[in-house]
Amino acid sequence: MARAGGPAMGMTRQYLAGELSVLLGHLQAATTTEASGRDAWSLRQAAESEPVTALGSVTIRALALTERLCWDSLNRGDIAAFNRQAAVCAELHDFGVFAGLLKDG
Amino acid sequence: MADSHEAQDPEAQVSEAQIAVHWREEEYYPPPPSFVAQANANDPAIFNRFAEDKFPGCFKEYADLLDWDAPWHTTLDISNPPFWKWFVGGRLNASYNCVDRHAAANPDKTAIIFVPELESDEHVAISYSQLHEQVNEFAALLRDSLGLQAGDRVTLHMPMVPELPVTMLACARLGVIHSQVFGGFSGAACGHRIADSGSRFLITMDGYYRGGQLTDHKIKADEAVAAARQEGQEVEKVLIWRRRPGQYASQAPMIQGRDMFVDELIARHQGQAVEPVSMPAEAPLFLMYTSGTTGRPKGCQHSTGGYLAYVTGTSRYYQDIHPDDVYWCMADIGWITGHSYIVYGPLALGTTTVVYEGVPNYPDGGRPWRIAEKLGVNIFHTSPTAIRMLRKVGPEEPKKYNYHFKHMTTVGEPIEPEVWRWYHSEVGKGEAAIVDTWWQTENGGFLGSTLPALQPMKPGSCGPGVLGVYPVIYDEDGNEVPKGSGKAGNICIRNPWPGIFQTIWGQPERFVDTYYRKYNRNPDSADWRDWPYFAGDGAVQAADGYFRILGRVDDVINVAGHRLGTKEIESAALTVPEVAEAAAVPVIDDIRGRVVEMYVALKPGFQPSTEMEGKVSKAIETEIGKIARPKNVWIVLDMPKTRSGKIMRRVIASISNFADVGDVTTLANPEIVEDIRHHVQTAKVAKDDVPRQLTEAEFEEIKKFGSE
Numbered sequence: 001m002a003r004a005g006g007p008a009m010g011m012t013r014q015y016l017a018g019e020l021s022v023l024l025g026h027l028q029a030a031t032t033t034e035a036s037g038r039d040a041w042s043l044r045q046a047a048e049s050e051p052v053t054a055l056g057s058v059t060i061r062a063l064a065l066t067e068r069l070c071w072d073s074l075n076r077g078d079i080a081a082f083n084r085q086a087a088v089c090a091e092l093h094d095f096g097v098f099a100g101l102l103k104d105g
Numbered sequence: 106m107a108d109s110h111e112a113q114d115p116e117a118q119v120s121e122a123q124i125a126v127h128w129r130e131e132e133y134y135p136p137p138p139s140f141v142a143q144a145n146a147n148d149p150a151i152f153n154r155f156a157e158d159k160f161p162g163c164f165k166e167y168a169d170l171l172d173w174d175a176p177w178h179t180t181l182d183i184s185n186p187p188f189w190k191w192f193v194g195g196r197l198n199a200s201y202n203c204v205d206r207h208a209a210a211n212p213d214k215t216a217i218i219f220v221p222e223l224e225s226d227e228h229v230a231i232s233y234s235q236l237h238e239q240v241n242e243f244a245a246l247l248r249d250s251l252g253l254q255a256g257d258r259v260t261l262h263m264p265m266v267p268e269l270p271v272t273m274l275a276c277a278r279l280g281v282i283h284s285q286v287f288g289g290f291s292g293a294a295c296g297h298r299i300a301d302s303g304s305r306f307l308i309t310m311d312g313y314y315r316g317g318q319l320t321d322h323k324i325k326a327d328e329a330v331a332a333a334r335q336e337g338q339e340v341e342k343v344l345i346w347r348r349r350p351g352q353y354a355s356q357a358p359m360i361q362g363r364d365m366f367v368d369e370l371i372a373r374h375q376g377q378a379v380e381p382v383s384m385p386a387e388a389p390l391f392l393m394y395t396s397g398t399t400g401r402p403k404g405c406q407h408s409t410g411g412y413l414a415y416v417t418g419t420s421r422y423y424q425d426i427h428p429d430d431v432y433w434c435m436a437d438i439g440w441i442t443g444h445s446y447i448v449y450g451p452l453a454l455g456t457t458t459v460v461y462e463g464v465p466n467y468p469d470g471g472r473p474w475r476i477a478e479k480l481g482v483n484i485f486h487t488s489p490t491a492i493r494m495l496r497k498v499g500p501e502e503p504k505k506y507n508y509h510f511k512h513m514t515t516v517g518e519p520i521e522p523e524v525w526r527w528y529h530s531e532v533g534k535g536e537a538a539i540v541d542t543w544w545q546t547e548n549g550g551f552l553g554s555t556l557p558a559l560q561p562m563k564p565g566s567c568g569p570g571v572l573g574v575y576p577v578i579y580d581e582d583g584n585e586v587p588k589g590s591g592k593a594g595n596i597c598i599r600n601p602w603p604g605i606f607q608t609i610w611g612q613p614e615r616f617v618d619t620y621y622r623k624y625n626r627n628p629d630s631a632d633w634r635d636w637p638y639f640a641g642d643g644a645v646q647a648a649d650g651y652f653r654i655l656g657r658v659d660d661v662i663n664v665a666g667h668r669l670g671t672k673e674i675e676s677a678a679l680t681v682p683e684v685a686e687a688a689a690v691p692v693i694d695d696i697r698g699r700v701v702e703m704y705v706a707l708k709p710g711f712q713p714s715t716e717m718e719g720k721v722s723k724a725i726e727t728e729i730g731k732i733a734r735p736k737n738v739w740i741v742l743d744m745p746k747t748r749s750g751k752i753m754r755r756v757i758a759s760i761s762n763f764a765d766v767g768d769v770t771t772l773a774n775p776e777i778v779e780d781i782r783h784h785v786q787t788a789k790v791a792k793d794d795v796p797r798q799l800t801e802a803e804f805e806e807i808k809k810f811g812s813e
Contacts, residue, residue, distance in 0.1 A: 054675075
């Protein structure tokens with residue numbers, strides 16, 4: 001399970017909200033149902049409007065959503081959707097680690 | 106799939122203060138002699154010129170780097186604290202200072218080099234005379250076709266293209282206040298900022314390249330206009346730059362009468378000159394929005410004279426920019442770093458600034474170094490996040506390319522010493538002076554940094570306060586934390602400086618409450634010494650005066666001396682698969698000071714149970730440590746929320762503390778408050794768990810909890 005980064009990574013970090021918003025836009029584009037699209041949209045709104053201290057939490061929730069989407073696509077045998085979603089998941093994870101929003105393990 | 110991360114030993118979690126004590130002191134790195142010899146600031150006499158007894162007159166040295174239409178009569182007006190006014194009586198134009206004076210003196214000098222993301226597209230060099238022409242024509246369009254004039258606000262939602270600085274400088278030429286929203290943000294986020302600033306015009310682009318793909322950007326303009334309308338702000342016109350003039354890169358239809366292509370309109374203004382409007386020094390130059398809000402965006406209003414003087418001075422001394430340098434800051438102009446250290450500071454100094462369209466690792470991790478080699482970049486500026494990424498994707502890449510940086514910057518977040526060392530030895534090839542800068546959107550320019558030729562570098566520390574800026578660390582009670590004590594506290598700035606933002610657009614009370622109330626000694630005082638600026642970051646100061654920045658201090662619950670970040674606790678609760686939303690709040694406790702109470706809402710289909718409460722509690726204990734274990738976990742049907750969806754933590758904190766919840770009528774779901782209150786307080790009464798009557802200070806703390 002992903003974990004949010006520690007308190008030593010702070011300061012303004014507005015640009016992290018921006019980059020996360022871009023990636024959540026990619027996630028939204030990779031959703032296959034209206035409900036999951038809404039979930040991705042609300043995560044993007046959170047990244048754009050909540051304090052930067054919330055970005056770790058948003059990233060974790062986004063990863064959980066991508067995992068759910070990936071399983072759904074696998075269950076349906078939709079390989080193209082799975083590939084798109086897995087790529088977004090990798091982007092989100094790498095960004096979260098580089099930005100100190102997630103603790104790598 | 107979500108990756109698996111090892112859980113750390115919960116007992117290994119320590120408070121910020123303990124982290125500071127346990128950090129080892131890093132060794133110093135002296136700047137290379139070749140750098141010192143050519144540096145703009147290499148005479149230690151500069152420290153005397155900016156000594157505290159020379160404040161505020163010392164900043165004349167920065168202002169003198171600009172051309173003024175009229176001199177100022179008062180360096181710092183403190184008559185209405187903390188709304189400081191700098192260089193009062195002075196008049197100038199930012200566009201003139203960044204363009205005209207260099208176009209006149211050195212017209213063929215390159216002002217901007219645009220590097221498209223696709224490597225197959227050649228870079229574009231724009232000279233100062235070409236920039237002058239483009240800025241004038243676009244200013245003419247804004248003035249004559251849209252009727253814009255000084256004081257109007259215009260929202261920009263543009264990617265990293267040279268048309269963005271052209272647009273900003275055209276606005277500045279007219280005294281129009283620009284408000285650039287990061288191009289990657291959604292249309293809705295842009296719309297909220299349009300509404301808050303009262304912009305009637307939106308300037309955008311049809312598309313741009315990112316990650317090798319042409320992104321449809323104009324579609325966001327339609328969303329932005331709709332979002333602004335929902336908040337009561339009509340956008341009259343949308344101006345659309347085309348990424349490739351004559352070709353439309355978007356699938357979104359043009360709206361008749363509202364949407365216009367810039368490349369078609371500007372033909373009417375070809376060759377037109379616009380006299381720069383002479384603006385008062387304290388006239389707003391731009392708004393820059395930040396998150397960390399209670400729903401309404403926070404538009405930081407920056408001034409013309411003070412801001413421009415500050416970014417020009419710090420660019421000269423801390424970025425060591427000379428006119429013949431090729432300077433590349435890899436930030437996005439949509440953030441304050443881009444405004445200050447891609448556009449205004451470098452151009453005011455007449456240097457060459459690089460604007461790169463895309464992501465740094467496209468198509469591979471060697472891209473930044475190929476750009477540096479090809480363009481002869483000798484000053485480089487980026488964030489620790491980008492450094493970590495480039496180190497991961499291409500640790501050996503820098504040495505493959507023949508570039509040489511004399512100076513490098515890291516900005517935006519603390520950098521770990523081991524990452525700093527890679528940046529120094531691999532990216533900088535051991536040849537560059539590095540400044541690790543600390544500052545924020547609100548500050549205009551650097552607040553903490555080493556002066557690169559005169560103060561040695563120390564990995565992980567930003568250095569002391571910059572010239573003319575005097576930081577201090579206060580504890581929660583306003584006592585100064587001495588340097589070398591190893592104790593962390595809240596970093597504040599004791600004095601005003603020219604780059605400080607003027608106010609939050611349309612919210613002056615919030616400006617005072619957020620940044621000055623905490624350590625104000627006397628609200629009636631007109632002495633700036635009574636109004637320290639509260640930055641909101643935690644820090645520790647070493648015996649040598651260097652600061653190490655720890656992170657944001659807001660939204661912290663202090664349990665028995667351990668400062669616990671609420672977001673960390675909430676993230677831990679969200680690791681329970683059934684939990685949809687979580688909010689951590691403090692409850693007054695006579696023994697431990699504060700204890701944590703947790704509110705969670707479950708996903709549809711799951712029912713509240715004591716087992717579920719236990720799972721949440723256990724997750725927090727596992728992820729963070731026993732110290733963070735909540736006293737109570739309350740499972741609620743829904744959280745009280747603003748209309749923008751933000752959880753109102755102050756409301757549930759008040760319920761947990763049996764305090765007045767205040768006005769809840771503006772919430773999206775005010776009816777939920779009474780349900781939660783009844784549920785929680787009935788249970789607490791039954792358990793004999795009612796906190797004592799709060800003191801006035803405690804009541805204020807609870808009332809403000811989570812408000813930023």
